[in-house]
Structures are given as C-alpha cells and as structure tokens.
Amino acid sequence: MVTVNILNTNGKDVRFSASFGIWTQSIDRDALTKELQKNGLSEDEVIYLRMEADEINIAWGSQFASFPNLKSVEFIAHNTIRLNCYNFKGSAIRTVKLSAKELCFNDGAFCDSEALESVICCGNISDGQHGGLTEMLFGNCPHLRAVFGTYRGTKVMPCVFTNCPSLEKPLDLYVKNLGYRTFMDCTGLKHIHLHNGLIELGYSAFKNCSSLEDIYIPDTVTFLGTESFAGCKRLKSIHLPKSLSGIPSGTFADCSELVKVFLSDEITEIGTEAFKGCSSLHRPWFPEKLEAIGARAFQGCSSLERVFLPDNISEIGEDAFSDCGKLIIQGNSGTYAERYAKENHLVFVAK
Numbered sequence: 001m002v003t004v005n006i007l008n009t010n011g012k013d014v015r016f017s018a019s020f021g022i023w024t025q026s027i028d029r030d031a032l033t034k035e036l037q038k039n040g041l042s043e044d045e046v047i048y049l050r051m052e053a054d055e056i057n058i059a060w061g062s063q064f065a066s067f068p069n070l071k072s073v074e075f076i077a078h079n080t081i082r083l084n085c086y087n088f089k090g091s092a093i094r095t096v097k098l099s100a101k102e103l104c105f106n107d108g109a110f111c112d113s114e115a116l117e118s119v120i121c122c123g124n125i126s127d128g129q130h131g132g133l134t135e136m137l138f139g140n141c142p143h144l145r146a147v148f149g150t151y152r153g154t155k156v157m158p159c160v161f162t163n164c165p166s167l168e169k170p171l172d173l174y175v176k177n178l179g180y181r182t183f184m185d186c187t188g189l190k191h192i193h194l195h196n197g198l199i200e201l202g203y204s205a206f207k208n209c210s211s212l213e214d215i216y217i218p219d220t221v222t223f224l225g226t227e228s229f230a231g232c233k234r235l236k237s238i239h240l241p242k243s244l245s246g247i248p249s250g251t252f253a254d255c256s257e258l259v260k261v262f263l264s265d266e267i268t269e270i271g272t273e274a275f276k277g278c279s280s281l282h283r284p285w286f287p288e289k290l291e292a293i294g295a296r297a298f299q300g301c302s303s304l305e306r307v308f309l310p311d312n313i314s315e316i317g318e319d320a321f322s323d324c325g326k327l328i329i330q331g332n333s334g335t336y337a338e339r340y341a342k343e344n345h346l347v348f349v350a351k
Contacts, residue, residue: 002027002056006041007048009069014039026059026084027051029066043067052076056100058087065090073097080104081123088113094143095119102126107157108136116141121149121171132157132179133171138164145188147171156182158202164188178205180225187211190234196220201228203248210234217241226250226271233257236280240264247274249294256280263287270297272317279303286310293320306330308351309337316340 006014018035033043047069056077061084064070070092075081077100088096089112096110099122107128110116119138128134132155138144139162146169155177161170163185170183174195180202183189187210196218203225206212210233217224219241227250229235237260238252244264249271252258258278265287272294275281281301288310295317298304301324308330316336321327321344331337333350341348 002051002053004035005048005050005052006036006046008041008045009047010045014041026057027063028059029063032063033066044069046070048072048074050074050076054078055080055082057082058084060084060106061086062089062091063087064093068092071095074099076100082106083109085109086111088116091115097122099123104128105134105137107134108139109134110141110144111136111139113138113141113144115143117143117145117166119144119147119149121147125149125151125153125171127153128157130157131155132177133160133173133175135159135179136162138167140164142166145169150174155179158182159184161186176200178202180204181207183209185209191215194218194221199223201225203227204230207231214238219243224248224251227253230254237261240267242266245269247271249273250276253277263290265289268292268312270294272296273299276300283307286313288312291315293317295319296322299323302326306349309335309340311335311337313337313340321346 002018016039043066046067056075072095074097080102081100082104084106085108092115094117097120103123103125133151135157137160139159141164143166144164145166150172152174156179158179159181161183162181165187167186177200181204184204184207189209190211200223204227206229207227208231212232213234221241222243226248230250230253233256235255242264245266246269250273252275253273254277256279259280267287268289269292273296275298276296277300279302291312292315297320299322304324304327306328328347329341330349338348
C-alpha cells in the first residue's frame with residue numbers, strides 16, 4: 001500500500017492509502033486521479049503531494065502535467081524509488097524530494113521539466129541501464145538551480161545537465177568519466193569541484209558555461225575531449241593536470257577572459273583552434289617537450305606579446321598565430337622557431 005498526503009488549495013490536508021504502485025504496476029496519472037476522486041479532490045486542487053511506501057515506481061511520461069497547481073512532491077520509500085522518463089515534463093512542479101535506500105533513474109527522468117527549480121536526493125543513486133548516471137537526466141530544465149545529493153559510480157552518461165541555464169549547484173559527482181556535453185550550455189554555473197579519481201572529460205563537457213570563473217582539473221585526468229571548455233567566456237585561469245600529453249582541438253576556444261594557463265611538462269601537442277579567440281591570453285608558457293601547434297591554435301589572441309617556442313617544435317599549422325598583432329616570437333637561433341617567424345613575417349628575438 002502507498003500512503004498519500006495531499007495539501008489542497010484550501011489548505012486542507014488529506015491523507016489516504018491506495019493500492020497502486022507496488023511491484024506489479026506503476027503509479028500513473030489515471031490511477032492517482034481516480035484515488036483523488038474517491039476522496040473528493042480534483043487535480044487542480046492539489047498543491048503538495050507526498051507518497052510513502054516500501055517501493056515507489058512512477059510510470060513513464062508527464063504523469064503530473066494535469067496538476068496545474070502542484071508545486072512540490074515528496075516520495076519516501078523504505079527500499080527503492082524508480083523514476084521513469086519525462087516524469088515531470090509539462091508539470092508546474094518546482095521542488096522534488098526523494099528519500100530511499102536506492103534511487104533509480106531512467107534516461108531523462110527529469111528532462112524537459114520546465115518549472116523545476118530544485119531536487120533533493122537522499123539515498124544511494126544507482127547506475128542506469130548503460131552502467132552510469134543516466135543520459136539527459138536533468139537536460140533542458142531552464143529553471144533548475146540546484147540538485148542536492150551525491151552520485152558515486154564509474155561514469156556519467158552524456159548530456160546529464162545539458163541546457164540548464166540556471167544551474168548553480170549540480171549533483172556532487174565522484175566518477176572516473178564525465179560524458180560528453182555533461183554541463184554544456186549551463187550558462188549560470190560559476191564554480192564546480194571535480195574530485196580526484198576523475199580520468200576523462202568527454203567532448204564539450206563544459207562548452208558554453210559562460211559564467212564559469214575557475215576550475216581545477218585534478219591530476220588524475222588523462223584525457224580531455226575536444227571543446228571541453230570552449231565558450232567559457234569568464235574563465236580566467238586554469239590548472240591542467242600533469243598527466244596530459246596534449247591539448248585537444250578547440251579546448252579553450254573563445255575563452256575571452258582567459259589570462260593564464262599552466263601547461264604541464266608532458267604536453268607535446270596543442271590542437272587545432274585550442275586557444276582560438278582567447279583575446280586576454282597574455283604569455284602562455286610552452287613546455288620543452290612541445291612538438292606541434294595546430295592550425296589556428298592561437299588565432300585572435302590579440303593580447304599575446306611574447307611566446308618562447310622550444311627547440312623540439314617542428315610543426316606549426318596554418319594561421320596558428322594570425323590576428324596576434326603584438327606577437328614577438330622568441331627562441332634559439334637556427335631552430336624551427338626562427339624559420340617559422342621569418343616565413344610568417346613575425347618578429348623574432350633570439351634568446
């Protein structure tokens with residue numbers, strides 16, 4: 001049995017028990033509406049809904065869209081809560097609280113929840129069908145500000161918070177892999193803590209997080225996907241882990257306030273358009289092992305004044321330093337750096 005508490009628009013607290021939702025069937029809109037009618041209530045009277053049972057399983061798709069005044073829901077289970085896809089799409093729900101030993105989410109469980117502002121997860125969040133935090137879990141929630149709780153697992157599937165422009169406090173993630181586009185277009189995200197143990201950031205993981213001011217990438221990270229931080233316009237400095245051997249294509253493209261970047265001694269390659277449009281970047285330090293700089297890697301970095309190109313460099317792509325009007329190339333005489341400067345009509349100063 002499920003115990004249901006409902007607060008209606010008249011301030012009346014209604015409590016009843018129902019037989020839906022345990023093991024053999026899911027709680028869905030029709031079943032809930034039927035139980036409301038038994039107790040003399042209509043969907044438009046409900047402003048708060050609380051359910052408690054051993055197991056709670058909410059059926060797939062827009063189950064609360066017909067409750068125009070429902071602002072808050074709370075689900076409490078002694079064992080498991082399972083939310084299927086698009087449960088809150090089209091609803092007026094602003095807050096969701098979940099309490100159980102185990103919380104199970106199908107892909108897109110909160111996706112497209114237009115009114116949702118906060119989610120509280122009390123309990124162990126389990127892996128989804130693909131072995132990680134489920135895909136598009138909170139995607140396209142325009143007013144979502146905070147998700148309280150912790151996920152501990154191997155990986156985050158793609159697009160978990162994609163296009164959540166109001167997000168300030170995401171779920172705390174202890175994982176080895178962040179999937180592609182995890183936080184893409186989260187334009188309100190200013191700070192985030194990435195924990196030790198993280199190994200991979202998928203492509204475009206933080207793309208267009210235009211309010212992100214600082215981020216520390218732990219030294220356990222060995223792989224950055226392309227365009228990981230592209231469009232992070234307020235990012236001023238970044239620490240890159242010692243284990244990286246290259247900067248992928250477009251990693252920091254259009255990070256217009258990026259002033260400092262610390263490249264590890266193991267970096268051998270800077271990819272195509274890696275720092276394109278970083279108009280505030282002043283004097284990047286290139287490690288001795290650096291061998292190649294990709295095409296347009298520093299195009300439009302108008303604040304670049306001096307760069308020292310180490311002796312190991314043997315390849316610089318087309319327009320790597322175009323539109324860098326103040327640039328002076330430094331290097332040792334007789335090296336590729338000197339030849340490159342002369343061929344591209346740049347000032348060269350021998351060290």
